[in-house]
Amino acid sequence: MDKIDILTIDESLQGMRLDLSILKARPAMTRSKIQSLIKTGYIACNNGQKKAKYITQINDTITIEQNYKNNPNSQYDAEDIQLNIVFEDENILIINKPVNMVVHPGVGNYHGTILNGLLYHYSQQKNVPRCGIVHRLDKDTTGLMMIARTQMAYDNLIEQLTNREISRKYQAIVQGEPICGDTVDLPIGRHHIDRQKFTIRNGGKFAITHFSVKQKYSGFTLLDIRLETGRTHQIRVHMSHIKLPILGDKTYGARLKLPKNCPTELATLLRSVQNQALHAYSLTLKNPTDGNIISLNIPLPDNMQQLINELEKTQI
Secondary structure (H helix, E strand, O other), X not given: OOOEEEEXXXXXXXXXXXXXXXXXXXXXXXHHHHHHHHHOOOEEEOOEOOOOOOEOOOOOEEEEEHHHHHOHHHHOOOOOOOOOEEXXXXXXXXXXXXXXXXXXXXXXXXXXXXXXXXXXXXXXXXXXXXXXXXXXXXXXXXXXXXXXXXXXXXXXHHHHHHOOOOEEEEEEEXXXXXXXXXXXXXXXXXXXXXXXXXXXXXXXXXXXXXEEEEEEEOOEEEEEEEEOXXXXXXXXHHHHHOOOOEOOOOOOXXXXXXXXOOOHHHHHHHHHOOOOOEEEEEEEEEOOOOOOEEEXXXXXXXXXXXXXXXXXXXXX
């Protein structure tokens, strides 16, 4: 049986917010951790779930499940972060990830992530490995991302990814004008000096990226990209290696080159790009619930569409 810490509210603790009552009685815990445990169901009041702002009464019984210490997901706080849900059933979520949002907490990004939001809106995610996150998008990449809500769905989606049964398509604005589409089949590993970066290297993990030309502009191209594998930074590394760096990529990009006789409005837009112009627009997979095909497509974010509208004036 799981160990449970039981706290009974007495006169010294009554009339306070639930989180503050617990903090006073259990000063070894932090207030943020207490609030997170309340939101994720590890702390109950009178055998039910209360909000952190609940005002305690004499003889209220507070139970704190101690197994949260053995659950790696419990180290993360639940945070009220808006999630753009485009598909949902009892086993899976598919969201449209916005720009400038990290998927999973890590060094320098312990809060404000997709995972923190999942724990707030779906407290049972704490019981699924990695809170159900089976793949990631980079911080500045937008678009479709799937999340498992149960252990069964997690195992199923991981198997589909391993067997390359899931189709993931992206659109990217790159610098350069390729003649036609191609396939990049080059291994990717961590950079031997800068461990935050990845590079093409012998002994790296095999990585395959297919791309086709959707539209050419003067100095830039809109590409349609399909991943066969899903290595960290794969598209960005592959495109940079073949001299088609993604516009706005601060890590793998190139110095901005404006097209000849570039209109002022386009030049201003190009110089203002703050994130890589990469968007996961299409996702096709088998629903773990019933095996039926889920196929979703979403439009480009406004900033990319605005860029394309201006680039079309320089269309080749």
